[in-house]
Amino acid sequence: MRRQEDRELLIGSREFIADLAVDDALAVAFVRSDLAHGTIESIDVSAATQVPGVRAVLTASDLDVRASLPPFTESLVDDEFRRPPIATDKVRFVGEIVAMVVADSWPAALDAVDVVEVRITPLEMVVNADDATRADAPLLFPGRPSNVAIHNEFNVDAEPVSDGMRSLSFSTTNHRMAAAPMEGLAIVSIPGPGPSLTVHVSTQVPHWTRDHLAKELDLPTDAVRVVAPAVGGGFGSKTAWEVEYLLVAAAARLLDRTLRYIQTRSENLMTAHARGQRHDVTLAFDDDGVVHSLDVRAFCDCGAYPTVGALLPAMTQLMSVGVYRIPRVTWVRDSIVTNTAPTGAFRGAGRPEATAMIERALDLVAGDLGIDPIEARRRNLIPNDAFPYTTPTGATYDSGDYGTCLDLVAELGDYQGLRAEQRRRRLTDGTSHLGLGLSCYVEVTAGQGGTEFAEIRITAEGRLDVAVGTMSHGQGHATTYTQLVSSELDVPASMIRIVQGDTALVESGHGTQGSRSIQLGGSSVHDAAQRFWTKVSTLVAEQLETSPDDIVSFGESGVGVRGVPHSTLAWPEIHALSSGRDGTTSGLPTRGEVTQVGGSFPFGAHLAVAEVDEETGRVDLVGYYAVDDCGTIINPLLAEGQLHGGIVSGIAQALFESVEYDDNGTPLTTSFATYAKPSAADVPSIHLRSSVTPSPLNPLGAKGIGESGTVGATPAVQNAVIDAVAHLGVRHIDMPLSPETVWSAIRRARST
Ligand code: MCN
Numbered sequence: 001m002r003r004q005e006d007r008e009l010l011i012g013s014r015e016f017i018a019d020l021a022v023d024d025a026l027a028v029a030f031v032r033s034d035l036a037h038g039t040i041e042s043i044d045v046s047a048a049t050q051v052p053g054v055r056a057v058l059t060a061s062d063l064d065v066r067a068s069l070p071p072f073t074e075s076l077v078d079d080e081f082r083r084p085p086i087a088t089d090k091v092r093f094v095g096e097i098v099a100m101v102v103a104d105s106w107p108a109a110l111d112a113v114d115v116v117e118v119r120i121t122p123l124e125m126v127v128n129a130d131d132a133t134r135a136d137a138p139l140l141f142p143g144r145p146s147n148v149a150i151h152n153e154f155n156v157d158a159e160p161v162s163d164g165m166r167s168l169s170f171s172t173t174n175h176r177m178a179a180a181p182m183e184g185l186a187i188v189s190i191p192g193p194g195p196s197l198t199v200h201v202s203t204q205v206p207h208w209t210r211d212h213l214a215k216e217l218d219l220p221t222d223a224v225r226v227v228a229p230a231v232g233g234g235f236g237s238k239t240a241w242e243v244e245y246l247l248v249a250a251a252a253r254l255l256d257r258t259l260r261y262i263q264t265r266s267e268n269l270m271t272a273h274a275r276g277q278r279h280d281v282t283l284a285f286d287d288d289g290v291v292h293s294l295d296v297r298a299f300c301d302c303g304a305y306p307t308v309g310a311l312l313p314a315m316t317q318l319m320s321v322g323v324y325r326i327p328r329v330t331w332v333r334d335s336i337v338t339n340t341a342p343t344g345a346f347r348g349a350g351r352p353e354a355t356a357m358i359e360r361a362l363d364l365v366a367g368d369l370g371i372d373p374i375e376a377r378r379r380n381l382i383p384n385d386a387f388p389y390t391t392p393t394g395a396t397y398d399s400g401d402y403g404t405c406l407d408l409v410a411e412l413g414d415y416q417g418l419r420a421e422q423r424r425r426r427l428t429d430g431t432s433h434l435g436l437g438l439s440c441y442v443e444v445t446a447g448q449g450g451t452e453f454a455e456i457r458i459t460a461e462g463r464l465d466v467a468v469g470t471m472s473h474g475q476g477h478a479t480t481y482t483q484l485v486s487s488e489l490d491v492p493a494s495m496i497r498i499v500q501g502d503t504a505l506v507e508s509g510h511g512t513q514g515s516r517s518i519q520l521g522g523s524s525v526h527d528a529a530q531r532f533w534t535k536v537s538t539l540v541a542e543q544l545e546t547s548p549d550d551i552v553s554f555g556e557s558g559v560g561v562r563g564v565p566h567s568t569l570a571w572p573e574i575h576a577l578s579s580g581r582d583g584t585t586s587g588l589p590t591r592g593e594v595t596q597v598g599g600s601f602p603f604g605a606h607l608a609v610a611e612v613d614e615e616t617g618r619v620d621l622v623g624y625y626a627v628d629d630c631g632t633i634i635n636p637l638l639a640e641g642q643l644h645g646g647i648v649s650g651i652a653q654a655l656f657e658s659v660e661y662d663d664n665g666t667p668l669t670t671s672f673a674t675y676a677k678p679s680a681a682d683v684p685s686i687h688l689r690s691s692v693t694p695s696p697l698n699p700l701g702a703k704g705i706g707e708s709g710t711v712g713a714t715p716a717v718q719n720a721v722i723d724a725v726a727h728l729g730v731r732h733i734d735m736p737l738s739p740e741t742v743w744s745a746i747r748r749a750r751s752t
Contacts, residue, residue, distance in 0.1 A: 001483040001635060003476050004493065014230040017186030017202050018262045025188060026055055028248055028261035029109035031099035031116045032270075033091035036127065036339035036665025037140070038120035040089055043099055047115040053108030057116060058251055059099045060088045065216060065250050070241045070307050076150055080143045081337065083305035085216075085243035085250075091120060092140050092304035093341050094666055095270040100247055102259060125339040127665040129278065129301040132338045140304060140337045147337045149306035154317060154331040154393070161293040161328060165284040168368055172360050173734045174353040176276040176301070176659040178675055179346050183232030184263030184272070185244050189252035196223045199249055202231050204471050205511030208240035210503045213249050228501035231473035235649070236345035236513060237272040238473070241307065266670040273659050274346030276301040277313055279357045284328075289369050289376045291326050296357070298333035302343050309343025310335035315350025315444075321391050322358040323402040323440045323603060324380040329392040339665040345513065347649050348710045351443040359439045359715035360732065367726065372419070373438050373719070374410060378403065381440070388696075397442060397601040398703075401693045405605040405627045406440055412689050413607040413625035426727055431614040435724025439716035442603040445704025446516035449596035449697065453508045454524035456485065456532045457587035458578065462558075462571030464491065465587075466528070467499040469509020470521035474645075475706060476638045477517055481525045483635055488529035489536075490553035495571070515704025518634055519600055523698040524592030532590040539577060539588070540569050600695040600703035604628035606647075606712040609684075610720035614728065617743025619655055619721050621684050628708050629691045632701035639705045640688055646709020647686055652678045653710075654717035658736045676736075725749075 008014045031043075045057035056062075067082035087098045099116050103109035126132040126140075132147040140147055188200040197219065203209045203226070210226040213219070231238065244261060252259045277300045284293035296317070302310035313333045321329060366376035381402045382389050389397045410416070415436065422434040453469030466481055478498040486493050499505050510516070537551035540559045544551075544567060552562045560568030569577070579586035609623030626647060633639050656676040660668040669675040694701025714735070721737045722730060729749035733741060 001479055001493065002637065004479045004482060005476055016183050016230050016232050017188060017200055018183065020188055020200055020229065022188050022258055022260065025258045025260040026102050026104060027106040027109045028251070028259050029101050029106065029113045030097045030244070031101065031113050031118065033087065033096045033098055033120065034094055035091060035120050035122055036094050037123040037125035038091050039123060040087060040091060040098065041119040041121055044117040045099065047117070048101060048112040051108060051112040051115065053104035054101060054112045055104065056102040056255055057099060057112060058102070060084065060086045063247065063250050063254065065246055068216065072308065072311055073306055077306045077310065078144060080141045081149050081306050083243065083342070085246050093339050095267070095341055096304070097243060097247065100251060102251060102255060125665045127339055127661050127663065129299040129336040129338060132336045133334070140339065148334045149302060149310055149337050150335040152314070152333050156330050156332060158328055158330055161284040165286060165292060166368065167282060167284045168364055169282045170360065170364055170732055171278065171280045172357055172732065173278045174275050174356055175735055176273050176343065177346055177653055177657055178269050178659050178669070179235040179237030179272045179274060180269065180675065180677065181233035181235055181237060184265065184268035185238070185242055186262045187245050187248050188258065188260045189249045190258045191252045191256055195219060197249060197253060198225045198227065200227045200229060201245060202238060203228050203240065204231065204234040204238045204473055204513055205240050206471055206501050206503055207469065207509040208511060209245065212240040213246065216246050217250060217253065226503045228471055231471070234473045235347045236274065236349055239308065239344065239513070265672070269670045269675050270667050271341045273303065273341050273343045274309055275353060276309065276343050277316060277353045281357060281361055283361050283365065285365050289365050289371055289379050291324060291365060291380050293328040294320065294326050295330045296320060298331065300333065300335040301338050301340065302335045303340045304337055305342045306335055306337060307342050308345050312345070312350035316353040318393050318395050319351050319354035319442070319444060320358060320393060322355060323382055323442045324358065325382045327392060340661055347646065348443070348707045351707065351711045352650065352714050355439060355441045355711050356715040356718065359719060363719050363722070364731070367731070374406065374415065377406060377438065377440055395444060396598060398598070398695050398697050399693045400442065400601065400603055401629065401691060402440060402603060404691050405603060405629060408627040408689055408691060409605040409607045409625050412627065412687055413609065413623060415607060418609060433612050433614060433724040435610045435612060435720040435722065437608040437610065437716045437718065437720025437723055439606045439712050439719065441712040442601050443708060443711045444599040444601055445514060446519050446596060447514045447599045449598045450510070450520060451595045452510060452520040452524045453506060454521060454528045454592040455589055456528045457589040458571055458575040459587060460572060460575050462575065464496045465499055466496060466525060467506045468521050468525060469506055470517040471501050471509070471511045473512060475512065475517065475642065477521070480518060480522060480635050480638060484522060484526050485529045488526060489533055491555050495556055515706035519695065519698050519700065519702045519704060520596055522634060522702060523594040523596070523700050526592070526700060527594045528590050528592035532588060535588045535590055536574060539574065543569060543577060594699060596697045598697060600631065600697050602628065602630045602703040602705060602708050604708060604712050606716040608716040608720040610717065610724050612721055612724035612742060614725070614746060617739035617741070617746065619737055619739070619742060621651060621717065624684050624686045626686065626712060627689045627691060628705065628712070629693050630705040630708065631693060631695040631703040633690060633692065634700065634702060642705045643688055643709040644686055646707060647713040648678065648683050650710040650713025651683055651717050654714045654735050655737050656682070
């Protein structure tokens with residue numbers, strides 16, 4: 001089925017938050033700290049309040065909002081690290097909110113922002129994890145003994161591997177990225193009637209956002225309605241705990257006015273960050289290249305306040321053996337606060353970091369032994385008869401066939417042919433070198449498993465409404481769910497309407513993150529459709545005095561007796577008949593009842609082909625091949641689309657994108673002039689193939705695909721670039737592999 005969503009998007013008729021026609025909305029703009037660390041001495045708003053059109057200038061003392069930790073971090077992080085939504089006495093990163101302006105228009109609000117006088121006494125700052133863990137480092141939270149927010153040790157007492165093993169060590173950095181969605185944070189908050197609040201917001205998780213706002217504003221949950229219209233991408237960055245959303249909601253209630261806040265591009269690039277881990281790795285392996293042990297010391301720079309990003313090294317640890325049977329694993333990890341923006345999730349969230357680390361490791365093992373990287377991988381893969389396979393870090397991989405993906409990608413990209421071409425080129429004295437980068441990945445989707453809300457009902461007009469608790473923000477769920485219902489009930493897509501993103505219309509939901517939607521939401525929709533059909537066929541059979549087994553769908557025309565098309569009840573008639581049945585309202589509302597036990601583990605193998613110019617360090621990606629396995633594929637077009645987007649995101653991290661700060665904690669990458677997003681011209685054609693190893697965990701056999709491309713692509717590209725210059729003596733280069741970085745690595749290798 002082709003995407004149902006695109007026409008409206010392409011002709012510009014879908015409404016994003018900035019498009020919403022809202023009567024009398026006042027504009028909000030934030031005053032943000034331009035110092036990375038300091039004590040607030042005073043905030044003088046007098047000039048700002050005089051700016052024509054300004055309605056209010058609010059600081060912490062005006063707003064009844066308290067410091068908090070996101071729920072996931074509450075049990076892991078000391079209370080001391082809580083983030084005040086609006087700075088009270090200190091600022092800890094450039095971009096931290098110190099005041100908010102409410103005005104008739106956005107230009108007026110911006111004019112007022114410019115004249116709010118904030119006096120801050122600078123404090124010594126730390127802008128990276130290394131500096132933040134020095135013995136004499138200034139403390140962001142002086143009540144704590146150090147800047148380490150989370151320290152964790154795993155299996156550190158494990159017996160060392162036996163003598164006689166080879167070993168290698170390396171350090172690799174997975175640098176900080178920005179999510180950079182099309183529309184940044186955006187919210188319209190409408191107070192009333194009474195204590196209630198309606199919030200239109202760009203989010204991946206409407207129900208979590210509702211719950212969070214209700215909790216922080218001390219309102220009953222049902223007093224808050226969250227509506228998410230078209231969301232211009234989220235990539236993991238639009239979760240529930242955005243301080244901007246809480247502040248706008250609180251101010252709307254305080255002023256009893258509708259407020260709208262649309263984040264600027266530079267605000268977004270300054271604050272929506274992710275990744276930022278360094279791994280010091282030691283591997284033990286034998287003469288055959290079989291890896292016996294992996295020791296990791298991880299340092300995560302989680303920014304000024306530990307939120308979701310501080311937790312993600314745990315995910316990296318969980319997935320750190322990748323597709324390999326490595327019996328002994330130890331980890332020591334620290335999440336460290338620094339005077340930079342707090343980090344959150346970004347596509348892959350902890351798993352790209354794991355894959356990048358272990359896939360660099362396998363290439364280094366191959367290099368040490370002088371064997372081909374493909375061979376080093378084959379010797380370590382978890383075999384097919386090992387599933388379900390529990391890794392030493394505690395992940396239980398549901399199903400897998402890693403060797404097939406590796407073989408298929410080698411065939412798809414003509415790996416042996418490319419190796420021959422590489423050898424040929426190396427015999428000439430040209431300066432353009434060919435590199436092949438492999439990455440075998442496994443990732444976890446739908447994390448802990450669980451369930452998702454889905455309910456189908458017939459409307460009086462005879463339409464089928466399907467309410468779901470997931471929140472599509474680019475993934476094409478309307479198409480996928482429509483396809484599932486249409487094929488289960490044998491009705492045309494035009495009869496089906498998918499309802500999402502409105503807490504008044506969808507009873508509950510966990511939103512869209514962790515590539516969970518199709519396996520949980522899709523399974524639930526599928527199950528609801530089956531149960532709904534049982535109700536419909538029973539009702540129609542009763543009416544037509546026949547057996548439910550003889551009842552079939554006649555599509556749009558209705559439901560009736562097999563082989564007797566004139567004996568059919570139209571859908572509106574079925575709606576009318578359903579009134580009052582089962583003690584429900586009309587429409588036979590039917591819920592899916594699927595619970596998945598545990599996460600599922602999609603996997604694949606990617607091959608990147610790079611040309612690197614020795615004289616300039618310039619990298620040209622000249623080929624990209626991927627074989628991915630997300631279990632049963634529900635909609636190949638959408639799955640491929642997700643892979644394209646994900647792979648480009650991975651390529652972007654490997655070659656281009658990086659959040660940079662100067663030594664004073666001033667962000668240097670706050671526009672697309674400095675934050676290097678790739679264009680289509682920077683990316684080669686992507687050749688995809690799939691294998692299908694169904695998950696045993698859900699009725700569809702589906703696993704997630706939304707993040708797989710990113711997880712697989714980053715290390716493939718990094719390995720390709722390093723492979724291209726390995727014969728010049730280069731062992732490792734950290735991302736992003738800019739011309740300067742690559743050129744410098746070649747020079748360094750040459751001079752040693
Ligand atoms: N699909 C399929 N068969 C499967 C699995 C998925 O056909 N076995 C298709 C489905 O049609 C579905 C799509 O792939 O519409 C994605 O499904 P799934 O893998 O379940 O992932 P989610 O829908 O839960 O999406 C989440 C994932 C995440 S975590 C991020 S981050 C992300 C991403 O998806 N952000 C995106 N893809 C994005 N795509 C866009 N355009 N914008 C973002 O912000």
